[in-house]
Structure formats: C-alpha cells, structure tokens
Amino acid sequence: MKELHRIKRGSLVDTAIDSLRTAIQQGHWPVGERLPVEAELSQALGVSRNTVREAVRVLVHVGMLETRQGDGTYVRSTRDPGESLRRVARSRLKDQLEVRIMLEAEAAGFAARRRTAEDLRQMTEALDQRARAGNNLAERVYHDERFHHALVEAAHNPALLEMYRYFAQSVTETIERTEKDADLPEPSQEDHELLLAAIRQQNPDRAVTLARSLLAPSLTTLNGGDQ
Numbered sequence: 001m002k003e004l005h006r007i008k009r010g011s012l013v014d015t016a017i018d019s020l021r022t023a024i025q026q027g028h029w030p031v032g033e034r035l036p037v038e039a040e041l042s043q044a045l046g047v048s049r050n051t052v053r054e055a056v057r058v059l060v061h062v063g064m065l066e067t068r069q070g071d072g073t074y075v076r077s078t079r080d081p082g083e084s085l086r087r088v089a090r091s092r093l094k095d096q097l098e099v100r101i102m103l104e105a106e107a108a109g110f111a112a113r114r115r116t117a118e119d120l121r122q123m124t125e126a127l128d129q130r131a132r133a134g135n136n137l138a139e140r141v142y143h144d145e146r147f148h149h150a151l152v153e154a155a156h157n158p159a160l161l162e163m164y165r166y167f168a169q170s171v172t173e174t175i176e177r178t179e180k181d182a183d184l185p186e187p188s189q190e191d192h193e194l195l196l197a198a199i200r201q202q203n204p205d206r207a208v209t210l211a212r213s214l215l216a217p218s219l220t221t222l223n224g225g226d227q
Contacts, residue, residue: 012047016055019045024064025078034072035065094222096174101215103164104148108195108211110155112204119154123196126150131189137179144175147192151211154199178218185217 020041029035035056042049056073059065059080066076111119126147133139152164178184191214198207 012051013054013058016045016047016051017058020055020059021064021080024059024075025080027078029075031075031078034074037072093174093177094219097215097219097222099167100174101212101219103160103167104151104214105208105211107152107155107157107160107164108199108207109204110157110160111151112199112202112207114156115154115199115202119150120196120200122150123147123154123199127189127192127196130192141172141175141179144179144192145172147196148175151195151199174215178215184221187214187218 023029035041036044038049038052038056041052041056045052056065056067060067060073062080064075064077064080065073067073126143130140130143130147133143149164149168152161155161178186191210195207195210195214198210
C-alpha cells in the first residue's frame, strides 16, 4: 500500500480529499491506475469508509477520478480543475489579462465568421444595457460581462466556450479592475461597439485586432509602459 498521510484533526472529508489529491498529483497512482479499495484507503488515512467514499465522490465530480461500475475507481487526471482555477485567481492581473486577450481575440475571429442573427441580438442587447447603465458600476460590469460571454458563444466552438467559462471568474475580476482602477485605461462603449460592428460585418481580421486592442492599453500600463 503506497504511503498516505494519516488524518488527525479538522474536517475529515476535506482533509481526505486533500490527501488523496496530493497523492494523485505526486504520481502515487498514475493516470489509468485503479485506486485501492475503500477498506485499504480507510485504514491508510485513519478515517471511516464513509469519509473515504465521500472524498472519492468529490474527486470523481471534479474529474480527477472515475468510477467504473463493478470494477473500481481509476485515476483520470493528475490535475484538479478547481485547484487550477484557484491558482488562476491568485495570479497577477497582468497574467489574467494576457490570457483573457488571447481567448477573446480568437473568439472574436470565429464569431465574425459564424455569428447568427440571435448572437448579434444578444451582443447588441448587452451593449445597449451597458450604455444605459451609465455611472452605475455594478450594472455596467454585469452587462460588459454579458457582452463578452455572448461574443465567445458566437464563436460556436464548444471547447473554447468551456475554457472561457472555466476562466469566467477571472474575466469578471479583470472587468471590475479595469472599470474601478483609475490608473487603468477603461475600454469605452465606442471600443465595444466597433468590435461588435466588425463581427456584424463578418470581418474576422478586424474583429481580432479590435478585440486585442480593447484591453491592450490596460496591459501596457500594467507592464510599466512597455509593449
């Protein structure tokens, strides 16, 4: 039985999750290998089988493990998407902006080629509401976020959409920071309207350029003025 750290105090399920996650990340069980049965894990961790069962259920839910009926539980991935998202949230605003620009620029190019009438309606409505929000910061941020999500949906690329949804919390935080921080240039309503116009006109090259330029001034500021 490969070594696991016995659990002593605190939340038993949370600690069991952390112990199993760490063991998987450290390669104690490689991808594709079956975990020991509940009784063995329970003894190794020093917790009940119910606690082990709940911890395994959580790791199955996040995609690190998979349960095969009548066969056992296998390692599916050595990375916990939730932990990856927490690391993204702890990263610098500059790094988050760089990733956001990459995702939204690619999405804008695809959207210009593939957008439907309904996509255009969703983006137009979000921008109209953004304009009406005026100085109401919370409303403006909310509708700004709606616009960018509608833009990515208009790309009609499920993989890109899932990546963007995964990154959604950081997108919200970058929108809030650029709107609230007086030192960061705020993308204007006109900047957004020009981007929408390029998508409406099915001009992918211009859409990509405008999507990149939307946040480029903020990124330049965070880089200390260097490109």
